[in-house]
Amino acid sequence: MKQIDKQIVLTLLDAVEQEDQGRVADLLDELTRIRETQIYQQLEALTKNLHETLDDLEVDAPILLHAKHDLPDIAERLQYVIHETQAASGKTLQAAENLSELLEELTLADDVSLEAAKQLKQQMNSELTNIMLAQSFQDLTGQVLNRVILIVTALEESLKNLIERSKHDFEKIPERRYSEEEQKAQESKGMGPNVTRDSKQGALDSQEDIDDLLSDLGI
Amino acid sequence: MQINRDINILVVDDFSTMRRIVKNLLKELGFSKFDEADDGATAWPMVKTGKYDFIVSDWNMPQMTGIDLLRHVRADEKLKDTPFLLITAEAKRSQILEAAQAGVDGYIVKPFTAATLNEKIQKIFERVAERQKAQS
Known part of the structure; x- marks a missing residue:
């Protein structure tokens, strides 16, 4: 050359x-x-x-199997989690709203007969049971999320493997850096809850910390 | 201080569950007139009608964020004094400073309690009353 x-x-x-x-x-x-x-x-x-x-790569190499079978699954599984959690909070809120109405009924009634009180109690009990039953979503979504974690972890491992086989040093891949403007733009757009160790940097821990900061600013 | 509970409130959040929770809590605090919007972009035309005395908004929404909605409100001569409360999962120091700079009246981080909401509303309307007193 x-x-x-x-x-x-x-x-x-x-x-x-x-x-x-x-x-x-x-x-x-x-x-x-x-x-x-x-x-x-x-x-x-x-x-x-x-x-x-x-x-x-053999045709049954993990990365190929992940790409064909697991990846399309992940989105579907996560959709299921969103759907189930939403349905559960809907049911819980409905029951709480019904309970609140029943209580209102009880407060507004001047004179409640024993029979009516018993009936109200039964209705309230049934709403409480609805709230408890709605929480069973946690068992199902928990199982699905555990499965997603397994798939993602395995996929991460396979990708690392692929990178190393193509003679790249995984450890040498640089940190992801954002310019100050990029960081600011992302924050302005909103980033959702800070759940990862990385995203927790610069985040305040509690409402009290936020109140203190705002109070320093005169708010 | 006695707060006027007969005011029009706009609750803005892209998650219907959250709007329902906020509405229920506000009801418990004695408020009764609410409207809902699922994004800053849908909220803004509603706000512009001048109907609302109080806006409670999420930050992170797909089309227009809560912070942008706040900026729109503050930039409008007729609406600029509308009390604005952010209820959000965003909790970075820089974001809280950004909200303060944009003119937010209160900032609640999710998940929150009924007591926190009550306290912030109380504080916001006390300040509004002071402001009105100073202006008159």
């Missing part, structure tokens, strides 16, 4: 000094050509490496 050497640079410098524009243009073209060839060759090597890595 032709390299950019000292000679060609000196010739270019010489042409610039002699103000030989035609020659300068030719030499620059040549330099660009050499550079482009180098880039193409590097790209070719990379692609070849990737192909070889993929060819090396």
Whole structure:
């Protein structure tokens, strides 16, 4: 492969000094050509490496199986979790609202007969049972989420493996950095609850901490 | 201080569960007139009608965020004094400073309690009353 050497640079410098524009243009073209060839060759090597890595994989390699079977599953499983938690909070809220109405009934009635009180108690008990039963979602979604965690962890392992087989050093992949503006834009958009160790950085722990900060600002 | 409970409140959150919880809590505190919006973008045309005396909003919503809704309100000459409470999961120091700068009246971090909501509303309306007194 032709390299950019000292000679060609000196010739270019010489042409610039002699103000030989035609020659300068030719030499620059040549330099660009050499550079482009180098880039193409590097790209070719990379692609070849990737192909070889993929060819090396057996058809039943974990990463291929994950891609075909597990990944489409994950979205469906998570959708299920969203649906079930939403349904459960809907049921719980409905029961709590009904209970609140029943209590109101009791407060507004001047004189409640024993029979009516018994009936109210029965209705309230049934709402309380509804609240308890609605919590059974936790068992189901817990199982589904545990399965998702297993799949994601296995997938992470397979991907790491693939990266290393394609002769990249996983440990050397740089940290993800955001510029101050990018960070600010993300925060402005809202990032949801800070649940990971990373996202907890710079987050206040409690309502009291927030109140203190706001009170310092006169709010 | 006695708060006027006969006011129009707009509750903005993209999750219907959260809107329902906030509404129920506000009901418990004696308020009764609410409307709902599921995004800042749907809330803004409603707010512009001038109907609302108090806005309770989430931060993170798909189209228009709560902080943008707040900025819209503060930038509008007729609406700029509307009390605005953020109830959100966003809890970064920089975000709270951003909300303060945008002119928020109260900031509650999720999950929250009925007592916290009561306390913040009390405080917000005390300040509103003071402001009105100072202006008159």
